[in-house]
Amino acid sequence: MGEMKINLCGIEIDNPIIPASGTFGYGYEFAEFYDINCLGTFSFKGTTKDARFGNPTPRIAECYAGMINAVGLQNPGVDKVISEELPRLKKCFNKKVMANVGGFSVEEYVHTASLLDKEEQVGWLEINISCPNVHAGGVNFGSSEKGAYEIINAVKKSVNKPVIAKLSPNVTDITAIARAVEDAGADGVSLINTLLGMRIDLRTRKPVIANKMGGFSGPAIFPVAVRMVYQVANAVKIPVIGMGGVSTAEDVIEMMLAGATAVEVGAANLVNPYACKQIIEDLPGVMAKYKIEKLSDVIGGVK
Amino acid sequence: MKQIIFEISATRRLTETVFEMKLKGDVSGIKCGQFVNLLIDGLYLRRPISVCDLAGDELTLVYKVVGKGTAKMSEMQVGQKIDILTELGNGYDLSTSGDNPLLIGGGVGVPPMYLCAKRLIEGGKRVSVILGFNTKEEVFYEEEFKKLGADVTVTTVDGSYGVKGFVTNAMQGKDYTYFYTCGPEPMLKAVYNASKTSGQFSFEERMGCGFGACMGCSCKTLYGNKRICKDGPVLCKEEIIWEK
Numbered sequence: 001m002g003e004m005k006i007n008l009c010g011i012e013i014d015n016p017i018i019p020a021s022g023t024f025g026y027g028y029e030f031a032e033f034y035d036i037n038c039l040g041t042f043s044f045k046g047t048t049k050d051a052r053f054g055n056p057t058p059r060i061a062e063c064y065a066g067m068i069n070a071v072g073l074q075n076p077g078v079d080k081v082i083s084e085e086l087p088r089l090k091k092c093f094n095k096k097v098m099a100n101v102g103g104f105s106v107e108e109y110v111h112t113a114s115l116l117d118k119e120e121q122v123g124w125l126e127i128n129i130s131c132p133n134v135h136a137g138g139v140n141f142g143s144s145e146k147g148a149y150e151i152i153n154a155v156k157k158s159v160n161k162p163v164i165a166k167l168s169p170n171v172t173d174i175t176a177i178a179r180a181v182e183d184a185g186a187d188g189v190s191l192i193n194t195l196l197g198m199r200i201d202l203r204t205r206k207p208v209i210a211n212k213m214g215g216f217s218g219p220a221i222f223p224v225a226v227r228m229v230y231q232v233a234n235a236v237k238i239p240v241i242g243m244g245g246v247s248t249a250e251d252v253i254e255m256m257l258a259g260a261t262a263v264e265v266g267a268a269n270l271v272n273p274y275a276c277k278q279i280i281e282d283l284p285g286v287m288a289k290y291k292i293e294k295l296s297d298v299i300g301g302v303k
Numbered sequence: 304m305k306q307i308i309f310e311i312s313a314t315r316r317l318t319e320t321v322f323e324m325k326l327k328g329d330v331s332g333i334k335c336g337q338f339v340n341l342l343i344d345g346l347y348l349r350r351p352i353s354v355c356d357l358a359g360d361e362l363t364l365v366y367k368v369v370g371k372g373t374a375k376m377s378e379m380q381v382g383q384k385i386d387i388l389t390e391l392g393n394g395y396d397l398s399t400s401g402d403n404p405l406l407i408g409g410g411v412g413v414p415p416m417y418l419c420a421k422r423l424i425e426g427g428k429r430v431s432v433i434l435g436f437n438t439k440e441e442v443f444y445e446e447e448f449k450k451l452g453a454d455v456t457v458t459t460v461d462g463s464y465g466v467k468g469f470v471t472n473a474m475q476g477k478d479y480t481y482f483y484t485c486g487p488e489p490m491l492k493a494v495y496n497a498s499k500t501s502g503q504f505s506f507e508e509r510m511g512c513g514f515g516a517c518m519g520c521s522c523k524t525l526y527g528n529k530r531i532c533k534d535g536p537v538l539c540k541e542e543i544i545w546e547k
Contacts, residue, residue: 022517022518023512023516023517024516025515025516025518029514029515029516029533030516032304033304033306045518053521053523053528054518054521056546057508057509057519057520057521057522058508058509059509059511059518059519059520059521060348060509060510060511060517060519060520061509062346062347062348062371062372063347064347065347066347067347067348067511069511069517069519071517071518071519071521074518074521074528208509218347219347267347269512269516270348270511270512270516270517271342271347271348271349271512272342273304273306273388273512273514273516274306
């Protein structure tokens with residue numbers, strides 16, 4: 001059987017499969033379906049300083065080969081995440097977890113990241129500077145080089161664990177943002193967050209989503225994600241986590257060939273709760289088919 | 304929560320837009336008031352449909368064609384297999400019904416009332432049912448409820464069949480120990496205001512996953528934020544906050 005282990009910012013993980021933030025809660029919903037310790041790690045629900053209810057409903061819209069969501073970073077706030085969610089998570093997951101951090105100011109990002117940095121089970125801090133669903137939120141930071149630099153630089157100075165900047169595709173040049181966060185000291189980047197999208201109901205002539213617009217994800221965005229991962233992997237020296245519409249073991253290898261060190265799986269979890277387990281089980285067979293002995297060998301291997 | 308492959312065993316058109324589908328498969332563990340989530344070829348997200356009836360290894364779904372998903376369902380044939388997540392949602396708590404519960408179903412909210420009535424009657428309760436529709440042409444399942452032994456009142460908004468008006472018109476003068484209801488939100492709110500006892504309400508919302516992962520269908524309650532798909536769809540009268 002082929003070797004699936006990879007090294008992500010100094011931490012070795014059993015395989016590169018990582019359920020993406022916002023599609024996997026704090027893990028325990030999925031632990032009802034399968035033993036989630038088969039995962040490389042997972043990125044938990046985006047956490048902010050204060051508790052947030054998020055946006056009004058409807059928050060979800062169907063699309064061709066995908067979906068739009070406008071949840072708006074609903075979460076119980078960092079204090080409750082640490083006191084209630086992480087102890088529950090620990091009961092069903094015994095590996096390092098990726099803490100996903102959202103915010104509305106430099107101070108908030110630093111506050112939340114520093115608290116999560118102290119948690120033993122947290123292996124990496126994924127800093128979401130790209131949520132499309134919160135007005136005046138992280139996306140403003142993530143859409144300019146200056147803003148992205150400022151957040152990552154401040155967070156980096158106040159934490160010890162590896163910092164991964166989660167980037168938005170809704171920018172003119174994603175490689176410029178990637179270079180900015182690399183300069184700010186980021187240990188890795190993850191991309192792409194959702195593409196800003198919209199659907200309109202013909203009967204009511206209103207947007208399907210109460211917030212009008214939301215983040216488009218699912219297999220439909222996979223080619224866009226592969227392209228951006230390829231561009232960013234060629235622009236920076238730090239590891240890239242690829243995501244966007246990944247649904248199969250083949251998609252994982254394609255994403256890694258484009259330059260991804262690890263791969264996050266998002267929307268697929270919502271349609272098939274076993275998606276990540278299935279991908280991990282399928283990987284050895286697909287690796288054998290393409291004569292891959294060591295998965296890490298294919299990173300950036302596109303010719 | 305289970306992922307089960309069901310096979311369609313029967314289909315029937317009940318009205319112009321309402322269809323019944325019977326499916327064979329593992330129905331163990333499914334409770335009254337829960338819903339199932341169907342994977343439909345060519346569509347991305349699963350489609351949540353409330354459980355109408357369970358008998359042996361057969362699951363009955365009754366749904367209204369309102370969009371692409373339900374339209375595709377209405378075209379499916381006997382023998383076709385469907386990937387379904389079952390045992391979703393909290394379901395109704397029937398232990399609080401008292402001896403003479405009232406069930407109130409409006410339009411596409413009628414189906415979940417059927418299994419509710421069946422279970423309560425099995426438990427020896429004297430069950431009254433109010434089924435609300437817009438017009439005579441939309442009425443379905445009246446006979447099915449009567450066969451269970453329930454006391455059935457049908458209302459139509461235009462008065463073309465049964466009692467003229469809304470379900471709340473038929474609630475006046477009824478004696479009941481508790482109530483269970485499902486229907487469009489304006490109806491639920493009217494029932495809330497017209498009801499004399501405590502009761503349980505089943506809500507609807509656009510869902511992402513249907514099993515509590517995505518926070519797509521959250522609502523605020525007096526007991527904190529809840530997910531319609533996981534902590535609901537049934538909420539108690541005492542916790543509801545009407546926002547819309």
